[in-house]
Amino acid sequence: MTAHEAFSSCSFKSKLWNYDVFLSFSDEDTRKGFTGYLHDAIEDRGYMAYMDQDDLKIGEEIKEELYRGIEESKISIIVFSKKYADSSWCLDELVKIMECRSKLGRHVLPIFYHVDPSHVRKQNGDLAKAFQNYEENICEEKDDKKREAKQAKVNQWREALTEAANLAGHHLQITDNR
Template identity: 55%
Template sequence: MKKLKFLESSAQKYSYDVFLSSSGEDTRKTFTDHLYTALINEGLSTFRDNEEIKSGEIIKSELENGIQQSRSWIVVFSKNYAFSSWCLEELVLILECRNNSKRYLLPIFYHVDPSHVRKQSGRISEAIDHHEEKFNKEVDETKRKNLTDKIKRWRTALTQLANLAGMSVQNVADG
């Protein structure tokens, strides 16, 4: 693997070359592990939540800092990614940072059809429905409105991600 072109020039200093976003239960012991190892072997400083967040640290702020302090992002979108509100919140922040800078975002669709993400159909629809059902149980009207707004941000982020040129990894054992 050649040194990635998008990492070569940048006036701003970042703590990480790559922020790796994935649903741990789907890919951590398989594809994402292989990808993380390949990035590290290429000498790329890579943020991955189970590697960079130490015990006792506040997870949300560490993830936000990791995203903001990364030169690029790789989102490994897998079948259960959208079931994780943490992953969806990461995705929203990654896209906000990308939209406000010239940094690089590579989506990898791991056993997921990008059109399902774009149209929010199939498993993605199930995930969003799951979150909506959970949020609709909130009795406080203000909180419920905030949660509804969150769902809208997630939907927008999913569509934006699926509209990017990325890699589709289908029918591959461990990548």
């Protein structure tokens, strides 16, 4: 399904979702640039886009609000960038997005923004350092149960990244020729 088909098929409101699109992105490297512009473009075309700064309810638990936003969105757009995997919040969102894809049939559109899709798929290249840090943190954990829980979490993240990177998406890179 192309992005145009996905947007066209969600132009009507349903009780199943309150948002047309959920945007998952690294705050540090895309909020004030690409993702901010994408959010504005989506809303300018009359679609409801969930973006954490605008749609979090004051006084509510952040993670639960994000998960509700994912569940209540017909499409999730994941903007994979160089710093996406540095954020455990982004990775937890990704696991939830892929779970909703599997269990609820939600559409997922990955955008690879200045990052190679194979690096996302294999957690190497631009994502290698983040996962090296996660693995070191696991090794430093003295408590067996906590170490096992951390390893299980990292395995979930790896699986979700691989699954998402195997989806057809858009690879955006600025080159000297563009």
